[in-house]
Amino acid sequence: MITVLKKGTTQAQMEHLIEWLKARNLDVHISHGHDYTILGLIGDTSKVDMELLSSLDIVESVQRVSGPYKQCNRQFHPEDTVISVGNAKIGGGNFCMIAGPCSVETEAQIIEVAQKVKQAGADILRGGAFKPRTSPYDFQGLGAEGIRLLLEAKKATGLPIVTEIMSVQYLDLFADIDIIQVGARNMQNFDLLKELGKTDKPILLKRGLANTLKEFLMSAEYIMSEGNQNVILCERGIRTFDTYARNTLDLTAVPVLHELSHLPVIVDPSHATGKVHLVPPMAMAAVACGADGVMVEVHNDPIHALCDGAQSLKPEQFAVLAEKMRTVRKAVTQ
């Protein structure tokens, strides 16, 4: 960590600060320039409060050199994390397709979709039981009944299940779910992250709409610091000024996250774009830049879907896309 002191900082102020830093078990290297003084802080800086430091009157700026994340940092854990659920593997050179409807509606619907996406090559079934909606008047999902239907679909097809949790109070309902998803709006719901960190379930953590990649990794670190090492990172679009698509899919996040962390990285082009016809090109782009998996909405009857229906591919469209994704994956990894 580098701290630059302002011109005009007195010797006493500087010594006061250095004392404070040393009390935090850091070594301090001092480098005097003409206009400023640089302090190089050596040691475990992950516990230094960067915002506090940078807000001090005498401090010009503070810069971290190593990320404050430890457990998800590739520097300390060079080997790719591989997460196994059922027959599916995520990360470490495996490519994983997750597919299913935005919302679970009926037993017939979820079982039919599950069977069709399995046939098309999907490895994992997704489906929403608890739905985060901007408006309290929009459909909020089937809740516990949705979880039950997902488990029926698992029984019928053998596909592992991923579904979203919105509050710790429902954790018991997720006992037989294979992967628990944390949505973009809850990426910094730290109490939820900590509780999930105490379980041993794989967690699919979605990036917040306005969160930097370092904040994203810090949220993974919240989970991991409580003991649960099974985190899957999911890029799903960020909020920018352009409004043609629902959000701006930040695919550069894929190689950057792979560089900074050993955790698997997947991409959700359905929520990012919000439009069916943009899903296939962006899914293929995700594969081409190295994503470990793609999560796609598939619905057997998009017109009547209760929620986000028409950002869903039909099963036969998904089958075509799945084939193309495999071809692109082969092209980039061969």
Added chain:
Amino acid sequence: MITVLKKGTTQAQMEHLIEWLKARNLDVHISHGHDYTILGLIGDTSKVDMELLSSLDIVESVQRVSGPYKQCNRQFHPEDTVISVGNAKIGGGNFCMIAGPCSVETEAQIIEVAQKVKQAGADILRGGAFKPRTSPYDFQGLGAEGIRLLLEAKKATGLPIVTEIMSVQYLDLFADIDIIQVGARNMQNFDLLKELGKTDKPILLKRGLANTLKEFLMSAEYIMSEGNQNVILCERGIRTFDTYARNTLDLTAVPVLHELSHLPVIVDPSHATGKVHLVPPMAMAAVACGADGVMVEVHNDPIHALCDGAQSLKPEQFAVLAEKMRTVRKAVTQ
């Protein structure tokens, strides 16, 4: 609500959609143009899922005319909401100053700050007991003990207290707190909002870093739709590309929120800017554009503060600012 149908939509598709809309108790006015057809939807459109509609293949675009928020909408409730806690009133022509440290540290600290900000004219004491921090390794607040110390400060000074809740599981601890704050990162933690909507406590809701004003109002609506009408809106900076200050304080939100809603609107320049010397000018700007209150961090010993210390004014700096804010308030309201 206006729905524009794409060129090439068949009569059958259109009729199918209109039937779906009518089943939702809406009247539909059809207007045929050369290149497109416009459907005007009349009735209670707050329950129509705009994302679903706009993602249909035949739909070019969807636009809401009335906001989907009802209870916080000034159109339906023209009178300003006024929230009273102790001797303080917020909204409806009253101006309110909230001050206090970022984090509660010790009994001596919080009582001293409380006494000093009261003397300078503050109406309400703020202080953090549960702290949302980007890193799991940063100081997370004193928790329950912090709440206890805040209540001691209330006893000593008579100032009402506002402090942040991060999870519904701690709600019991807030029984004697006067205003419960929901932080920016939890603005769309819908389960938390719903639970707070079942209480009768005033809720100070902070705007999320990447949330539009309409989403902000929808989050207020989540609280109000459960019965609790006592919501205070707080602008605290949004995330943009510029990085000089911590966030970009969006003061235009103040007159816009006043136009769209009857709820009181306050501004937090301390968290928005992250720098002490920017707090006074931005606090005065907030007053000048009509904010119903300003929330400022004040600390008796900024250098040693455990958290966000140096974005805090010293009590004597706050006293000068408080005097200036009163002068500006008088200038704009006379």
Added chain:
Amino acid sequence: MITVLKKGTTQAQMEHLIEWLKARNLDVHISHGHDYTILGLIGDTSKVDMELLSSLDIVESVQRVSGPYKQCNRQFHPEDTVISVGNAKIGGGNFCMIAGPCSVETEAQIIEVAQKVKQAGADILRGGAFKPRTSPYDFQGLGAEGIRLLLEAKKATGLPIVTEIMSVQYLDLFADIDIIQVGARNMQNFDLLKELGKTDKPILLKRGLANTLKEFLMSAEYIMSEGNQNVILCERGIRTFDTYARNTLDLTAVPVLHELSHLPVIVDPSHATGKVHLVPPMAMAAVACGADGVMVEVHNDPIHALCDGAQSLKPEQFAVLAEKMRTVRKAVTQ
């Protein structure tokens, strides 16, 4: 174009507005709702000033249905534009690789790079002679001498040349250049666009860092409305809150621009990311989502490059990438 009138608009005000609209040769369809009145404007709305309309006191909102761009609008020109320079073709199912150094430095440098990228399969040589730099103290390019050296490289290899213009006063120097580039910062330098519209040179127009796709198309329209139909659109990253890469590459722009316009769309991953190791994955992603070409910085001696050097691949790295791009292109188009 749809105009929604506010509740409370008087009959006289509405008639006044309708008269004003009819004077602009528009038909107006009126649709009365309970809370608002909708005007559907039929006719050539491209000449209606949307900002003016939306700023009127009685107007709630204005929404365009057809884009205000005509000549670059696929709706009116369904066939892909194909631009030919030398042996290269851009658009209409052709895939084009553009490569070369950020800045032209010496004759030896540019000829060597040109020969090597040609050998690796590049179709067009890029190189900067006039360089837009944030600081007046940074290297500004060789100017006219740079153009001369590029033409030497063209002579030596037969590769067509693309290079950036920054001011109309230098237009004469570009007489033998094959494609003139307009940089991101000049995307809305309307006087420059108009002058280029009077030439018959292909124009490679880069998207501005904070411009929507509709504004991007309007800038193409500026060129085309003066007569020059040969415009190539180039996505090169937008400015967002994340700072890990230099900008955020918005690949979704590729399928969206293809949907809205018949113009070819290429991608520049070198400027978007600013980091060599991110160029190959993002170049492949661009190919996978359907880009008509990719423009990549290649330098024979990155360490010593005068400008942006190390965002450049070495020629041998480019050769590997070119091979991979061809494989991915084949996978997505087969």
Added chain:
Amino acid sequence: MITVLKKGTTQAQMEHLIEWLKARNLDVHISHGHDYTILGLIGDTSKVDMELLSSLDIVESVQRVSGPYKQCNRQFHPEDTVISVGNAKIGGGNFCMIAGPCSVETEAQIIEVAQKVKQAGADILRGGAFKPRTSPYDFQGLGAEGIRLLLEAKKATGLPIVTEIMSVQYLDLFADIDIIQVGARNMQNFDLLKELGKTDKPILLKRGLANTLKEFLMSAEYIMSEGNQNVILCERGIRTFDTYARNTLDLTAVPVLHELSHLPVIVDPSHATGKVHLVPPMAMAAVACGADGVMVEVHNDPIHALCDGAQSLKPEQFAVLAEKMRTVRKAVTQ
């Protein structure tokens, strides 16, 4: 300037880089940490290409300590710049009101507005002759005739004139104009900035929609580095995700620019918000946070204005606002 070298940089690579830096007349202080090496660069770093440096493979990050701007840097020029035109003074404790229509339309219009805003206390008349418009089909201003009419209004009232230039080819027309405005879209039109730097006219430079404050100052530096020290900075809103107002007015820019630079800072709430009713509160907020002036659109017949009409106040509304701004100014400076 601080350069952090990556773990794994060899001694030879580091020495190569240091040699390159020393050839640029910089002293280099080396500080070895466990995981990284810090180079502190001492000397005139304004000429070091930061992007080049940061893109080198061995470089983890680069950070400037002093801004690369020299002539507009308050550190080197602590005294406020005061710009005088006619009887008006801008900067250095003076408060300046600039008012007038978006576009010049007729002699009667501009003279009437000029007289009325003068009466209300305006110091300078604004009016657009050359208009930058997103669409080539929108009204582009009266051009040379507009300049002539502005000069008539100057003759009639004695008010100095500010109007926008869009291309260097029209510079001769601005001979009798008092202040030349550079619009937001041309903030990085470096050739235009350099030409204006060779004149001695005051330049009112508007901030680009997606430009950081440091880039804004670098554009001022472009003008100043050619000899012209008379630059006025104007905040006019930045582009963010929120779309209620036209742009997001970044008022924190006012105290920050005052801290970093000695140049005067004014605010344009009319273009920032795009809505008449938001102009007064934001104008007052600008005054309250210390702006040296405010530029407001005023039109004698908003309904019929050719361009941006209804973001204009009527003269009598401006008179009320002007009085209020004076009161707030007095409150904050007393």
